[in-house]
Amino acid sequence: MSETQNPPTENGGESPGTTVLFVTGMSGAGRTSVANVLEDDGWYVADNVPVSVIAQAVDGVRSSELGAQKVAMVVRANGPGFAEELATLRAELADGGAHTILLFVDASDAVLVRRFEQVRRRHPLQGTGTLSEGIAAERDMLAGVQADADTVIDTSDLSATRLRSIVANAFPSSGGKRLSIAVQSFGFKYGVPIDSDLIADMRFLPNPYWLPELREFNGRDASVRDYVLGQPDAIEFVRRYVEIVDIVARGYLREGKGYMTIGVGCTGGKHRSVAMSEELGRLLAAETDGDGNPLYDVEVSHRDLGRE
Incomplete structure (x- = not known):
């Protein structure tokens, strides 16, 4: 069982500015579950935001009444250039003073097949092919993103409670767990x-x-x-x-x-x-x-x- 790798740090322990946590990974691996944990822990969470508008969205959240300093964006693969697009966005945000973290959520192909079959849903990249072909296409598309990730969580053998514990410990809220x-x-x-x-x-x-x-x-x-x-x-x-x-x-x-x-x-x-x-x-x-x-x-x- 793989849990977290390379736990993130924030600006060498100095008082951080805005932290933008990108949550991505394989469909069915638990992105939504991770987002729910982060939201419960005080992060501002936005799901399925197009990469092209994330920078504006972060600025909007930061300057709004919310004034959120910890923002989590759940992003999903949208094409062959997704890895490069995401890397460029992270660089732009870093140039603007934001601290970015990339979390990749993964699971084995066998587990992903079982989860999709249990909920009786098609894989988003399945098209007219098989479920396994859709998973393979997405894994190939996300290979570069996973390689760039600061943290990888493999949920294949994790209970919901264990996943919550891992995420909460890896990305604590600013006010502590209450x-x-x-x-x-x-x-x-x-x-x-x-x-x-x-x-x-x-x-x-x-x-x-x-x-x-x-x-x-x-x-x-x-x-x-x-x-x-x-x-x-x-x-x-x-x-x-x-x-x-x-x-x-x-x-x-x-x-x-x-x-x-x-x-x-x-x-x-x-x-x-x-x-x-x-x-x-x-x-x-x-x-x-x-x-x-x-x-x-x-x-x-x-x-x-x-x-x-």
Whole structure:
């Protein structure tokens, strides 16, 4: 099994400018999977961009509101002169101050045949010939590109998790690997959010709805928040739940999953779940690693707040 070769470096360790990563290789070898990993890790990714417009596209992304400094372009062979065209583009971008990296994604012919047969799709260069002939034509067309590549990843024997790990380690995001956590309050009477990875049920706490002085307020109001968090076991619950999230988060990162949704429910989604979601989000956002860097990117929302 071949993984990465010649891992890239960025301008000798100096503060880099724009990095343009070209993702190319054999059809069916995993270009799209690699692009998904890069996008999850904070790269700006554009797929199937013609080589002739990439320079303008990079300038547009760099000068836009995005201000992206790490740009990945998924490019596909478009003719016999593809290798020379790509080499010329890299030289032009380098002259303009960009750091370019060429990643080639490969797999054995037997694996490529099997993958195309599994999805029942024609090879883009197959034409009226056989699948094997299409693969051979593309491999011949890309021989020069592979020879120029800074990094080659052979996906023949790689699981999706292993591929994600290799790509994430070879091309790290500028901010380091952090799990994104969405904390969402909801009301059980309106249904459990179908995209929740974890569910926390707050119905074990007294319901402020039954107190006339609190009924018209919600969990973001100080009076309701203080009432909910002041109940026996409320603070202990949310602190222990953070410990559970920490354990699950480590497993998610090991498995290559970069996003977690936590549903926090009560009966109507107005009082207890809102207050506890806000507190859970606050505690998770305060979690740091040994160097004081945030462990998570946290967003708190309230699905059913405002419903009658």
